[in-house]
Every structure is written in C-alpha cells, then in structure tokens.
Amino acid sequence: MSNVDIEEPRFAINNDEKKINIAASEGNFLNKDEILLRENVKFKSNDFIIETENVIFDRKKETAKSKTKSIFKSKNTTILSDGFNIYDQGNKITFYGKSFIVLK
Amino acid sequence: MNLIFKIIIIVIFSTIVNARNKGETEISTENGIEVFQNEKYYLLKKNVIIKSDNFSLNADNVKINFNKDMYDIVEIDAKGEVMFDSITFNSKGSGERLNLKVKLEEIKINGIDSILSTDDVEMFSDGYIKVNNLNGKFSIKGQNSKLINEGIYIEGETIDGIFSNINNGKEIKSLNISDNSISYVRNQDSEMFAKKINFNNNTSIIELIDDVTIIRDGEKITGDYGTLDTKNNSYKIKSNNKSKVKAIIKNNE
Secondary structure (H helix, E strand, O other): OOOOOEEOOEEEEEOOOOEEEEEOOEEEEOOOOEEEEEEEEEEEOOOEEEEEEEEEEEOOOOEEEEOOOEEEEEOOEEEEEOOEEEEOOOOEEEEOOOEEEEEO | OHHHHHHHHHHHHHHHHHOOOOOOEEEEEOOOEEEEOOOOEEEEEEEEEEEOOOEEEEEEEEEEEEOOOOOOEEEEEEEEEEEEEEOOOOEEEEEEEEEEEOOOOEEEEEOOOEEEEOOOEEEEEOOEEEEEOOOOEEEEEOOOOEEEEOOEEEEOOEEEEEEEEEOOEEEEEEEEEEEEEEEEEEOOOOEEEEEEEEEEOOOOEEEEEEEEEEEEOOEEEEEEEEEEEOOOOEEEEEOOOHHHOEEEEOOOO
16 A cells, blocks of 8 residues: 555646746645655746655745755756755745855 | 655756856856846845856845846846956956946946956055946045056055946046145156046046155156146246245256
C-alpha cells in the first residue's frame, strides 16, 4: 500500500499578470490546505522555472516553501539557493541561504 | 529517480559555483535573495559579491533594479562597506553607500571616507562623490572633500567640475570650488585660498573670490578678488577697499 496521497499532483498559483503551474511526482496532505510535494517538483510560468525536491504548498494562501536546494531559471538568469518561499500570489520570491546568481 | 534529481542539482550547483564564463556576471550572497517581480527589483542580502568581466563589487547588502528581466540591470544600490572596481568607468572606490545608474553611467558614493579614483584623479569626501562618465560632470560635497590631480591639490566643502577624456586619461575642463570657511588650491608653485575658486581650462584663468590669499615664492598677497593666469604664471589681486591689498614679502637671503 502506497503512502502517497496524490500521484503526479498538479496545482497553480494565479495572479493578475501570470499563472504559475506546479507539478511534482508525489504529494501528501499535511492538513486541509497544506500539501507536501515531493520529487521533481517544478514551478513553471511564462517567465521562469524553479526545480527542487520538496515543497510545502498552501493551496488556500497560494504560497510555496521549500528548504531543499533549488534552481531558478529565467531568461539569461540562473539562481541557486538552499530553498525558497513564493508568496504574494507569485509576485515575490525569497531565496534562502547562501545563494548564487549567474546573469548572461 | 529522486537520486538522479539530487545528482543533477549537485552537479549544476558545483558547476555554477566554481566557474564564471566570459561575459557572465556572477553574484553570491550569504543570506539569500528577495525578488519583487512586479516592482522590478531584487535584494541581495549579506556579504554580497558581484563579479563580471568589467565590474566587481563587494557590499553588505545590495538592491538591483531591472528593466524587463533580472539580467537587464538598470541601477545598483549597495550599502555597507562598499568596494568597487569598474573597467567601464575606469575607476574604483569605496564608501558607505554606492549608487550606480548603469545606462546613465552615473556613479555616486556616499558616507564617511568615500573614495573614488581613476588613473589620474583621486577624490575624497565624508559627504558624497558623484561622477557622470558620459558628460564628464563631477561633484564632491561635504566635510573633508578633496581632489588630487597631477600636482594639483584641492580642498573645499563643494567641488564641482567637468572632466574631459584625453589620451585614455582625464583632464579637468572646469572647476568651481566653494567653502563657507575657506577653499584651498595648491599647484606646483602657488597656494591659493578664497571662499570661492573657479577654474576654466579654456582661458587658463583661476578666479578667486572673497577672503583671497595667494602665496608664492615667499610672497603672501591678500585681498577680496584675484585672478591667476596659469599660462603666463601671473596674478592680480584687488580689494573692495583700494588701500587694503596686502603683500608680505619674505626675504629669503
């Protein structure tokens, strides 16, 4: 019997300007609103992609927090960090810990 | 699958962290980054290091404004023990705060012990130093403001001027120095004091206004207004009260 609540979960964060699609291999409900997304977690909008291992997604607040190594990619920009927090409907992203940006 | 993903992330991390390719800008921070996508800026927090082919900067915290995407940098605002070196601006410096307007090519350093230097010119201030690389205008304001350029030493609370670029160096085209107590200019053979001192490279004339003193070859002349022609090395001093021009001539024998 699998411990996984949702296989291949798909969610989205919507704001006036853009939509951020969220995908992962597995998901487990932590409570009514929070879901732990695990393995190949991807956030994808028209502007950027973020990849990481584990994320807690709050579907009511439309926030996402990760404490695992993350890669953000947008046009000519790569950010590496020890995790991130997406809030304000995807407008604001905080990257945690020792972080690196490469601009081309 | 999870293991493969971990390996990919570690490989990408170590590749990016260890090598900057030509043309790339690398930024590192110790305490993360905040990106404000609608407001078009990001904050770099704690021990920030920026390195590119033509520019390097170290500071405690940095705010970067961008145009459309994060790489399209419009303005850098750095705070706390700022040090920078710019090949594009042919200058380096340090101070408490630095503001760089990238497209306008304007650099401003604020705070105690601000320094900005090029190959030919050194500028110092406890207020601010501002230089525009496109039009050559510069401004040094505040306590302990100084400019040193090829044998010329200048002190004043406000030093405004224009540089022109000649033979990969900088030449001063014009200067306006003012200080409520006294401004000071020293060249190879003269010392000049006045509340206001102006210089125009086209006319080669240094103009001295209010509380004027010129010291040269043991002579000390005081008055209210003076001019010094740097071409033929002559000077004139006038006084509002005609009898008040004062000359002290030392006997060097």
